[in-house]
Amino acid sequence: MQTQLAPEHQNTADGLAAEAILRKCVHCGFCTATCPTYQLLGDELDGPRGRIYLIKQVLEGQEPTRATQQHLDRCLTCRNCESTCPSGVQYGHLVDIGRKIVDQKVERPLIEKTMRWMLKEGMMSPLFAPAMKLGQMFRGVLPSSLKAKIPKSQNAGAWPTNTHARKILMLAGCVQPAMSPNINTSTARVLDACGIQTVVASNAGCCGAVQFHLNDQEKAKHQMRANIDAWWPHVEQGVEAIVMNASGCGVMVKDYDYVLQEDVAYAQKAARISELTKDLSELLPVMVPLLKPQISSDAAHAAGVQAFHPPCTLQHGQQLKGGVEAQLSQLGFDLKSNQEESHLCCGSAGTYSVLQPDISYNLRDRKLKHLNAISPQGICSANIGCITHLQSGTELPVRHWIEVVDAAIQASNVTTLKR
Numbered sequence: 001m002q003t004q005l006a007p008e009h010q011n012t013a014d015g016l017a018a019e020a021i022l023r024k025c026v027h028c029g030f031c032t033a034t035c036p037t038y039q040l041l042g043d044e045l046d047g048p049r050g051r052i053y054l055i056k057q058v059l060e061g062q063e064p065t066r067a068t069q070q071h072l073d074r075c076l077t078c079r080n081c082e083s084t085c086p087s088g089v090q091y092g093h094l095v096d097i098g099r100k101i102v103d104q105k106v107e108r109p110l111i112e113k114t115m116r117w118m119l120k121e122g123m124m125s126p127l128f129a130p131a132m133k134l135g136q137m138f139r140g141v142l143p144s145s146l147k148a149k150i151p152k153s154q155n156a157g158a159w160p161t162n163t164h165a166r167k168i169l170m171l172a173g174c175v176q177p178a179m180s181p182n183i184n185t186s187t188a189r190v191l192d193a194c195g196i197q198t199v200v201a202s203n204a205g206c207c208g209a210v211q212f213h214l215n216d217q218e219k220a221k222h223q224m225r226a227n228i229d230a231w232w233p234h235v236e237q238g239v240e241a242i243v244m245n246a247s248g249c250g251v252m253v254k255d256y257d258y259v260l261q262e263d264v265a266y267a268q269k270a271a272r273i274s275e276l277t278k279d280l281s282e283l284l285p286v287m288v289p290l291l292k293p294q295i296s297s298d299a300a301h302a303a304g305v306q307a308f309h310p311p312c313t314l315q316h317g318q319q320l321k322g323g324v325e326a327q328l329s330q331l332g333f334d335l336k337s338n339q340e341e342s343h344l345c346c347g348s349a350g351t352y353s354v355l356q357p358d359i360s361y362n363l364r365d366r367k368l369k370h371l372n373a374i375s376p377q378g379i380c381s382a383n384i385g386c387i388t389h390l391q392s393g394t395e396l397p398v399r400h401w402i403e404v405v406d407a408a409i410q411a412s413n414v415t416t417l418k419r
Contacts, residue, residue: 001025001052006061013262014097018059021094024087025052031081031091036345036363037074045071048081048091055098064102072099074359076352077213078312078345083319092317093258096212103215112355116214119351124206124223129178148392149354156181160192167197168283169234169242171227171249174206176384183384186406187245187280193409194290199239203230207244209252212259213350221263224256228269235272242273245280245402247383248350251317253277279318280402281382284327291331291405299408300332304377306404308337309367309390311383312345324382324401333404335380338370348389364393372396380404 001022009015031048032038038047045054051071058064072095079092108116122128135142136153168191172184188198204227212220231242244250254277260270308325315321328335347353347363368390371379379394380401381387391398 001027001056003056004060006059008061009059009101014101015059018055018094018097021090022052022056022059024089025049026087028086030084030086031089034080034084034343036076036078036080036347037359039344040359040362041074043071046074048075051075051095051098052089052091055094055101058098058101058105064105066106069102069106069108072102074356076312076345076347076349078349079316080312080343080345083316083343096217100215100217115355116351119354120211120214120216120219123175123210128175132175132178145357149388151179151388151391154180154182156185157189159185159188160198162192162197164192164195164197166195167199167234167239169231169239170198170200171204171207171242171244171246171253172200173246173249173384174210176246179388180384180400182403183245183400186400186403187243190287190291190402190406190409191243191283193294194287196240198243199234201230201234207249207252208259209248209350212252217259221259224260224270225263225266227253228256228266228273231273232269235276239276241278241283242276243278243280243283245382245400246385247279247311247314247318247320248385250277250279251313254318279314279320279382281314281320281324281327284323288327288330291409294412295331295405295408296412297332299411301334302411303333303404303408305334305336305374306401307371307374307376307379308335308401309346309371309379309381309386310337310342311381311386312349314382315343324380328401328405331405331408333408335401336374336376338374340370340373341366342370346386346390348383348385350385353385353389360389361393364389368393378404 003019003022005015005019029049035047044050054068054071075095077092077095081091135150139147139150176183191198206223208220208223244253254274257271257274260266325335325337345363346367347360353360379390379396379398382401387398387400
């Protein structure tokens with residue numbers, strides 16, 4: 001796709017990056033067939049190809065409108081289109097650039113600006129955890145729309161105290177410790193069972209995804225640099241990996257090298273951080289042989305059939321497909337993915353479920369319909385946003401797959417002690 005950048009975008013980092021991405025697009029439309037919003041809304045401008053045209057027009061000097069902004073807002077950034085694209089168009093990077101430029105030119109209504117500010121600031125605030133705890137206390141009397149965003153409180157259990165020669169860093173996350181603390185403790189316990197110590201750098205905070213995708217990209221970069229500073233001493237000490245148990249965080253941290261490539265002070269460090277970053281599932285080939293003796297067949301079977309929802313940030317953003325299902329089956333678990341629309345987003349998409357609730361809940365219910373067709377005893381995923389969103393629409397327990405593994409290890413240990 002040939003593009004003639006307007007003077008204001010020529011020789012700028014965003015303009016040059018966008019132009020390079022646009023030149024790969026051959027208008028084929030394969031992406032349209034796998035776009036969730038196009039399937040729901042049937043509007044070309046609510047599919048990747050249409051949004052690419054809108055961004056191209058803006059870069060060429062056409063003034064964006066409120067409608068332009070809304071079409072870009074309705075994109076889930078699921079990156080399903082990237083998995084489909086035969087030309088390797090990096091649509092996720094392009095839409096971030098497009099949104100940034102459009103937001104600079106189109107004023108949002110006050111209520112939207114307020115909501116987006118509250119999400120950016122509230123989720124990073126030290127008040128988030130106590131607010132979540134308060135919400136859980138009064139969850140039973142809250143309106144259904146608010147109750148859907150507040151998971152039931154859980155006992156996270158104990159963090160392992162063993163010291164191991166092998167060490168990995170783990171990002172605790174901004175909302176996960178308050179919303180579902182058992183994911184982090186389960187991760188630490190399972191890795192401990194493999195002889196790997198989990199280290200959390202206290203000064204590391206949000207991965208930056210929330211601010212970045214809400215077009216506060218400079219603030220996101222500041223958070224990324226802070227994380228790099230927090231992790232760097234551990235990197236210098238030879239930590240094996242930086243592990244993400246939320247695939248949404250993983251896809252963002254793996255992108256630090258791209259986002260900070262123009263930053264003279266941080267570009268090299270960012271590249272090293274991205275290189276070290278692994279989704280938790282990428283450790284499974286090493287973990288499975290070590291876990292097999294510790295998980296009894298009875299404990300694995302007791303979990304029953306688990307329907308697995310692969311988050312978009314895992315299967316499209318990180319291009320990690322089928323690994324969780326294949327590896328957990330070796331441990332005796334019955335983990336199944338419904339092939340009917342398994343590639344489609346569940347509608348969570350970070351803050352999307354708050355900003356675009358109608359589309360989000362339509363996609364959630366569509367996803368749950370396909371997962372329920374498996375007749376599972378529970379649902380597993382790999383991202384806190386997906387887990388919370390899916391749980392809001394079903395009575396089945398929705399957990400991170402690492403929680404299922406952790407529960408089986410503990411059940412096996414109890415059985416062994418009773419003998």
